[in-house]
Structures are given as C-alpha cells and as structure tokens.
Amino acid sequence: MTLFKTIAALALAIGLAAPAAAQDLSPVGTWQTTTGESRFVVSYCGDGTQICAKLTWLRRDARKPENVAMLNKLVVNGARPAGENQWRGTVKYDGQTVDGSVTLVDEDSMQLSGCMLIACKNVDFVRR
Incomplete structure (x- = not known):
C-alpha cells in the first residue's frame, strides 16, 4: 500500500468507520x-478538541522519495470532532487534499478512511 493510500484512508476514517465504544x-x-x-504521532491541537497527526517513521521498503518527503510533517491538521470518538477533516499529501475521518474503535485500535475522487480506502x- 502506498503512503498516499494510507494517509487517504486515515483521513476518511474520521467519520465513516465502525462506531466506537460508549x-x-x-x-x-x-x-x-x-x-x-508507517507510524504516526497523534495529538490534540487547535482548540484542544481537534486532532493532528504527524508521520514519524517509515519501514525501509516504504521509504520512497514521496513518502520520505512527508516524514516529521503533519498529514492531518485540525480534524474536528464529528461524533463520539470520531473526527473529520482533511489530509494533505503531495499537494493533494483528501477528505476523511478517524474513528477510535477501542483503546488500542483506530480506523482511518479516506477518498480521493471515487477511490476510497480504509486503514x-x-x-x-
């Protein structure tokens, strides 16, 4: 899977994923x-309810020039709450902006979904 697909999926998961616990x-x-x-560090940002995600690590076989260029940069910046344990926002990658969502399924599982044109992906x- 390319990093773009991973990031796009991360973005879409903010609203279309399975519901999280109560x-x-x-x-x-x-x-x-x-x-x-790949690994990402997620933090609260903006008004303290929004989330940001920074790409912090790539496995050796994922270290393509377009992916390395995104290392240590925000790929999600200010996704807003969209429901219980869900955030919706955009992901910026390689000059593209992708709408998506992030849903916490449980304490240790998160699902990201994103679409670009008609192609959608979950990660x-x-x-x-």
Whole structure:
C-alpha cells in the first residue's frame, strides 16, 4: 500500500468507520498501520478538541522519495470532532487534499478512511 493510500484512508476514517465504544477514548499517542509500514504521532491541537497527526517513521521498503518527503510533517491538521470518538477533516499529501475521518474503535485500535475522487480506502492502526 502506498503512503498516499494510507494517509487517504486515515483521513476518511474520521467519520465513516465502525462506531466506537460508549466511553470517550483518547486518540493521543503513537499509532502504527497494522501492516507495519508507517507510524504516526497523534495529538490534540487547535482548540484542544481537534486532532493532528504527524508521520514519524517509515519501514525501509516504504521509504520512497514521496513518502520520505512527508516524514516529521503533519498529514492531518485540525480534524474536528464529528461524533463520539470520531473526527473529520482533511489530509494533505503531495499537494493533494483528501477528505476523511478517524474513528477510535477501542483503546488500542483506530480506523482511518479516506477518498480521493471515487477511490476510497480504509486503514487500520494499532497503538504502539
């Protein structure tokens, strides 16, 4: 999976994913794709209810020039709450802006979804 697809999926998951548990969960922390190719640090930002995500690590086989260019940069900046344990916003990557969502499924699982044109993708993350 390309990093763009991962990021796009991260963005879409903010609103289209399966519902999370009834309690409010925190997205803050380090998350890794279940395939192990990339890691992101998620933090609260903006007014303190929005979330931001920074790409912090790439597995060796994912270190393509377009992916390396995104290292240590925000790929999600200011996604807004869209429901219980859900955020919706945009992901910026390689000059593109993709609408998406992030949903915390449980304390250690997060699903990201994103669409570009008619192509949509979901990516699952686990807490590190």
